[in-house]
Amino acid sequence: MFWIKNGRQYREQTSQKISWGHWFAFFNIIWAVAIGSRYAFLIDWPHTFLGRLYFFISILGHFSFIAFGLYLLVLFPLSFIIKNERTFRGVSVIIATIATTLLLVDTEVFSRFNLHLSSVVWNLLVNPENGELSRDWQIFFTPMPLMLLAQMLFSRWAWYKLRSLERQKWIRGVGIMLTGLFITTHLMYAWADAYLYRPITMQKSNFPLSYPMTARTFLEKHGLLDKQQYEIKLDQEGRPDSPMINYPKHALSYNNVANKANLLIITVSGLRQDAVQKEKMPALTEFAQQATQFTNHYTTGNNSNSAIVGLFYGLNANYTDSLLNNKKTSVLIEKMQQDNYQFGLFSATNFKPSIFRQALFHQIKLPKNTSNKRKIDNLSAMKNWQVWFEQRSVDQAWFSYLNLDVGELTRQQHLPTLEQEQQFYTQQLSQLDQQINSVLTTLKAHNALENTAVIITGEQGYSFQKTDDELLNYFAPEEIQVPMIVAWKELNTGVEDKLTSHMDVIPALMHDLFYVKNTDADYTQGHNLFNQTQSFNEWVLVANYRWDVIITPDGTQYHIDNKGNYQKYNRTYQKVVSRRPPLGLFLDVYQQNSSFVEK
Known part of the structure; x- marks a missing residue:
């Protein structure tokens, strides 16, 4: 009981x-x-x-x-x-x-x-x-x-x-x-x-x-x-869960400019940092020696969309999907449209990356992209540019963008051995060198370099014998470290080895060409690339929708994904055991990633 x-x-x-x-x-x-x-x-x-x-x-x-x-x-x-x-x-x-x-x-x-x-x-x-x-x-x-x-x-x-x-x-x-x-x-x-x-x-x-x-x-x-x-x-x-973007944070105001500068930007998808040397690209190497060459420069992502976001918006690649979804154009493009610049836009891939048509140039009529597998044609893009340049009005300021490609052109060959792929890539560099030189020669022939800022850079680098799936989350130096060559009358010629990023271009152009009054934080996350006296980045960020990659001046990389997984790599992209993550750096990255999110 x-x-x-x-x-x-x-x-x-x-x-x-x-x-x-x-x-x-x-x-x-x-x-x-x-x-x-x-x-x-x-x-x-x-x-x-x-x-x-x-x-x-x-x-x-x-x-x-x-x-x-x-x-x-x-x-x-x-x-x-x-x-x-x-x-x-x-x-x-x-x-x-x-x-x-x-x-x-x-x-x-x-x-x-x-x-x-x-x-x-x-x-x-x-x-x-x-x-x-x-x-x-x-x-x-x-x-x-x-x-x-x-x-x-x-x-x-x-x-x-x-x-x-x-x-x-x-x-x-x-x-x-x-x-x-x-x-x-x-x-x-x-x-x-x-x-x-x-x-x-x-x-x-x-x-x-x-x-x-x-x-x-x-x-x-x-x-x-x-x-x-x-x-x-x-x-x-863009990805459907991307947040709304608040860009720019405030309306931009400018000082009056009597003599408007011209701007030429040339980007090459697949242009590695080590490509600009006399043996591979003699003409571009000679031009770089007469300009300012940033040798410790990184793109903002390992694909074309994310690289263009850094270069034209001054934002890190985490904002790519938000820009696509909200069809936001760049403050740089808006300013030049307001100032009635002549636009000459040319692409070897017919502006295949979606950021061009959906956001950056969505208010500008571009040639229709009839096929996602359209042939890459650098030569035609360069010749079309020359025709436009000859026909432009000499009394009006102009902006021209020439989008070339050597990486996808090489990868499409599906060459079986490393030696064959390297040989083909080198051949394409030689042709590319001649095409870029034709553009620069045309500028010199018309005495246009005096009042023109010329920027030549890579969208992302190139890694040999890698598949698209392998490249998805691959951030080795050959993939993300790219040349940055700037010719501008107010810059001293020579080599700059400070740590720089694609995000640093927009604040430089907005300050030195268009004399913006706003602080940088209103429209960019970068620093002024042209300001050679200011202390530069303590780190730069390369990203995609999954990974944030923090790079320090010595080339060390700290990777953290959206689930909190952490990895460390040395400058040769070898994984290093690290039990103590750089929490201060991660905090800075998180704050940067949320700085332009609309709330």
């Missing part, structure tokens, strides 16, 4: 704790939704009814699932293990208080860095190397005692009112509704992801621990989604 009585008592106590746990979980769902509503003031607010409806559905569905999931995974098992109800309720209160406090801290992390808490972010917050930042974050733990008190009061009240609460029938309907909202959230996102409906997909990372369901594979399998069309649209419009 003793065992029967004791067993019945245990079951009754356990049943009470489980019933109390349901109400305690419901109380914390309300807490989580209340705190989580702060994200509505931190995100890019959707402009459509469906996007806003999704936000309200997702906040209720997501936080109810997280709170109830925490109960099922932690408190529910503890109700069987901890026999004393006061101890059980005390443990539950402590766990709930810690969880709600972390959620509050996460809202502030998201506000500052557009990221959620992770092991790397947490280390940044408590990093003893930055005591001021650590003190700032301690403020967000001050509400913890009040949260603890509220949890304790509800815990005690709910326990003594348990019988009355158990008679409430509406709670079951609320539970069914919240479950339905959670399912609806994922179904809506799966639809939006398949059809690239951005007012919903841009909310993918709004909340912590949010992993919305996608169903592209299922839809493709059943013929409801065309994979090829989807990838084309993705390339043109």
